[in-house]
Amino acid sequence: MPAFTPPPLPSDDKRWKIVNGTMRKNGFARYALIETLHTVQSSFGFLDDEAIRFVAQSLRVPLSQAYGVVTFYHYFNLKPPGKHTITVCTGTACYIKGSGKLLEAAEKRLGIVEGQTTGDGKISLMAARCVGACGRAPVVLADGELQGQMTGEQMAEQLERWIVE
Amino acid sequence: MTAEELEQIAQSTRAEYAKFDHEINVCMGTGCLSQHSDRLKDVLANEVTAQGKNAFVRRTGCMGLCAAGPLVLVDPEETLYQHVKASDAETVVKSLGGEPVAELECNLREHFEEQVHIVLENSGHIDPEKIDDYIARDGYKALLIALTEMTPAGVIHRITESRLRGRGGGGYPTGLKWSTVAKATGETKYVICNGDEGDPGAFMDRSVLESDPQRVIEGMAIAAYAVGASKGYVYVRAEYPLAVSRLTACLRDARRRGLLGNNICNTPFNFDVEIRLGAGAFVCGEETALIASIEGRRGTPRPRPPYPAVSGLWGKPTLINNVETFANIAPIIRNGGKWFASIGSERSKGTKVFALTGKIKNTGLVEVPMGIKLREIIETIGGGVPDGHTLKAVQTGGPSGGCIPANLLDIGVSYDALMAIGSIMGSGGMIVMDDTSCMVNVARFFMEFCMTESCGKCIPCRSGTAQMFTLLTRITDGTGTMEDLELLEDLCSTVKETSLCGLGQTAPNPVLSTLKYFRDEYIEHIVHKKCPAGVCPIKAPVTASVEVPA
Numbered sequence: 001m002p003a004f005t006p007p008p009l010p011s012d013d014k015r016w017k018i019v020n021g022t023m024r025k026n027g028f029a030r031y032a033l034i035e036t037l038h039t040v041q042s043s044f045g046f047l048d049d050e051a052i053r054f055v056a057q058s059l060r061v062p063l064s065q066a067y068g069v070v071t072f073y074h075y076f077n078l079k080p081p082g083k084h085t086i087t088v089c090t091g092t093a094c095y096i097k098g099s100g101k102l103l104e105a106a107e108k109r110l111g112i113v114e115g116q117t118t119g120d121g122k123i124s125l126m127a128a129r130c131v132g133a134c135g136r137a138p139v140v141l142a143d144g145e146l147q148g149q150m151t152g153e154q155m156a157e158q159l160e161r162w163i164v165e
Numbered sequence: 166m167t168a169e170e171l172e173q174i175a176q177s178t179r180a181e182y183a184k185f186d187h188e189i190n191v192c193m194g195t196g197c198l199s200q201h202s203d204r205l206k207d208v209l210a211n212e213v214t215a216q217g218k219n220a221f222v223r224r225t226g227c228m229g230l231c232a233a234g235p236l237v238l239v240d241p242e243e244t245l246y247q248h249v250k251a252s253d254a255e256t257v258v259k260s261l262g263g264e265p266v267a268e269l270e271c272n273l274r275e276h277f278e279e280q281v282h283i284v285l286e287n288s289g290h291i292d293p294e295k296i297d298d299y300i301a302r303d304g305y306k307a308l309l310i311a312l313t314e315m316t317p318a319g320v321i322h323r324i325t326e327s328r329l330r331g332r333g334g335g336g337y338p339t340g341l342k343w344s345t346v347a348k349a350t351g352e353t354k355y356v357i358c359n360g361d362e363g364d365p366g367a368f369m370d371r372s373v374l375e376s377d378p379q380r381v382i383e384g385m386a387i388a389a390y391a392v393g394a395s396k397g398y399v400y401v402r403a404e405y406p407l408a409v410s411r412l413t414a415c416l417r418d419a420r421r422r423g424l425l426g427n428n429i430c431n432t433p434f435n436f437d438v439e440i441r442l443g444a445g446a447f448v449c450g451e452e453t454a455l456i457a458s459i460e461g462r463r464g465t466p467r468p469r470p471p472y473p474a475v476s477g478l479w480g481k482p483t484l485i486n487n488v489e490t491f492a493n494i495a496p497i498i499r500n501g502g503k504w505f506a507s508i509g510s511e512r513s514k515g516t517k518v519f520a521l522t523g524k525i526k527n528t529g530l531v532e533v534p535m536g537i538k539l540r541e542i543i544e545t546i547g548g549g550v551p552d553g554h555t556l557k558a559v560q561t562g563g564p565s566g567g568c569i570p571a572n573l574l575d576i577g578v579s580y581d582a583l584m585a586i587g588s589i590m591g592s593g594g595m596i597v598m599d600d601t602s603c604m605v606n607v608a609r610f611f612m613e614f615c616m617t618e619s620c621g622k623c624i625p626c627r628s629g630t631a632q633m634f635t636l637l638t639r640i641t642d643g644t645g646t647m648e649d650l651e652l653l654e655d656l657c658s659t660v661k662e663t664s665l666c667g668l669g670q671t672a673p674n675p676v677l678s679t680l681k682y683f684r685d686e687y688i689e690h691i692v693h694k695k696c697p698a699g700v701c702p703i704k705a706p707v708t709a710s711v712e713v714p715a
Contacts, residue, residue: 031460033462034441034458038403038442069461069463072446072464073444076444090365091365092365093528095365096522096523128404129447129614130365130366130404131404132195134366134520135234135368135529135530136196136199137522137528148200
């Protein structure tokens with residue numbers, strides 16, 4: 001049986017080498033699928049068709065299975081994130097302390113619902129299950145930076161700053 | 166590494182710190198970091214140099230009292246400062262050796278005095294990324310004792326004797342689990358640490374992994390020796406980047422010190438650990454789903470038996486324990502099983518770490534002996550409900566647990582007592598709700614969670630949670646009927662009895678427990694179209710219900 005040759009990198013974008021590195025480290029074993037998808041997302045910000053196809057082929061996983069994994073786990077994004085991302089934590093402690101109102105206010109101001117990005121590609125609005133900073137509830141992540149004891153005004157200010165940018 | 170070498174590292178590290186008159190510990194857990202305690206640490210260090218003080222500034226893990234962050238602990242005086250800003254650094258450093266800064270002092274004696282720290286004994290006292298700090302506080306002593314003085318059977322005997330039960334929520338006896346894996350036949354076995362803390366409102370595992378990761382690694386190594394495994398995995402949520410980076414650094418250090426790898430401590434024992442990142446699926450906390458996820462597949466559970474102890478990761482015997490369970494192992498080996506069994510209640514031994522949050526004054530992480538009254542946790546340690554509100558319920562066990570009403574606060578916290586009143590111990594989330602929380606809405610919140618997180622493999626869970634969510638939405642909308650309530654109760658028992666895994670089997674718990682203790686709130690929504698707490702968006706117009714005059 002001829003030895004398996006992984007497919008060529010989709011382009012000469014250096015980030016593909018990082019992705020390939022993860023797979024090589026795991027000997028192109030099928031179990032490295034989730035690890036590799038994590039690398040793709042941390043390198044590119046999201047997973048597009050090209051990336052999923054490339055990873056599936058390289059690991060000899062059926063495309064349907066790879067796509068199944070991508071859509072099963074909430075952490076993976078299929079669409080590119082906006083320039084900025086606001087993530088409202090909707091864990092129980094945050095819910096008790098009014099994160100629902102924060103999310104509602106953000107949806108209203110941005111004119112999108114949770115999981116979407118504004119038409120100009122500027123701001124993505126996400127809801128997190130729980131970021132584990134319950135002691136500081138309600139919590140919002142502004143571009144990944146954790147901000148605790150968030151008020152509606154503070155969040156509105158943050159959004160306005162991004163909108164006029 | 167030999168026992169002598171370990172002792173030497175411990176002594177030289179202690180001697181190094183003894184050169185300083187003071188140690189300034191700055192909490193750099195997630196809560197305090199979000200308030201820029203990293204910058205605060207730098208400012209404090211600069212201030213120490215500027216004022217020429219003989220003090221050491223240390224980064225530490227979580228000190229527990231997240232609500233009062235950023236926290237700074239000055240040793241050996243044991244002065245705890247709260248809400249410390251960079252502008253306070255000068256005063257704090259100036260006060261060293263003199264009177265403490267009164268306006269910054271945190272005087273919550275009762276918050277700390279009621280607690281017993283075993284799992285958190287090093288949290289807030291060591292630099293989580295310095296293995297020598299851990300060794301200086303008896304770290305890896307237990308592993309050496311196990312490897313050089315005990316047989317695998319002896320280790321299991323000691324864990325059994327301690328009567329430790331799984332801290333992930335199920336409460337399965339740890340010693341029994343270990344001995345099943347040890348007895349399982351097969352050359353290759355695995356040890357997995359479950360750090361997929363999916364319960365929203367809980368952050369114990371995160372805190373332990375961020376504050377004292379070596380303790381978890383040591384616990385895993387001891388477990389591997391006991392059951393005959395040579396490879397371990399820590400499955401941790403990708404949402405916890407700090408925990409992942411600290412754990413990565415700690416694994417590297419442990420390998421360098423020869424505490425992981427081949428021929429650990431000059432014995433034939435080999436063991437190494439790899440990290441596997443979760444990807445945001447609550448169901449992966451279930452052991453068979455977690456195994457599927459490590460294998461790179463969708464995290465769907467499978468029927469048990471066979472249990473992972475017999476056929477787990479890649480079909481090999483696998484031991485899966487929670488982060489907190491592993492964190493208890495080293496102290497048990499060091500101090501003996503009887504010591505551990507002397508703490509706690511009749512059938513629940515040791516301590517439990519809780520993430521105390523919600524409408525409570527002292528939010529944060531607490532570790533209490535099993536059997537402690539719930540009231541003590543809420544009122545003494547937690548400082549009660551703030552802003553003049555009254556306590557309505559305490560939620561434990563997250564989406565699998567239940568709501569405990571205020572009149573049951575005098576129960577002792579143990580696996581069995583909580584189960585008896587319709588809740589569960591769970592992994593340790595404890596969320597306090599006051600009169601501004603609507604219990605029907607809370608039930609709906611958890612049902613939405615379970616509905617979204619259901620993996621879809623079995624029908625009772627996939628459809629049942631969706632149907633229950635619809636019914637609960639109708640009730641909170643004010644469009645529900647008494648028939649809906651009946652149907653809801655019916656569905657609860659069906660889903661509970663027929664779901665494949667723990668997620669579905671426990672999904673009805675929040676509904677059942679709120680129905681048991683707060684049925685009047687459901688009735689209020691349905692019959693009077695009113696939400697007593699004023700939370701629910703009642704849509705239906707108030708119909709002129711004909712009241713028959715008395």
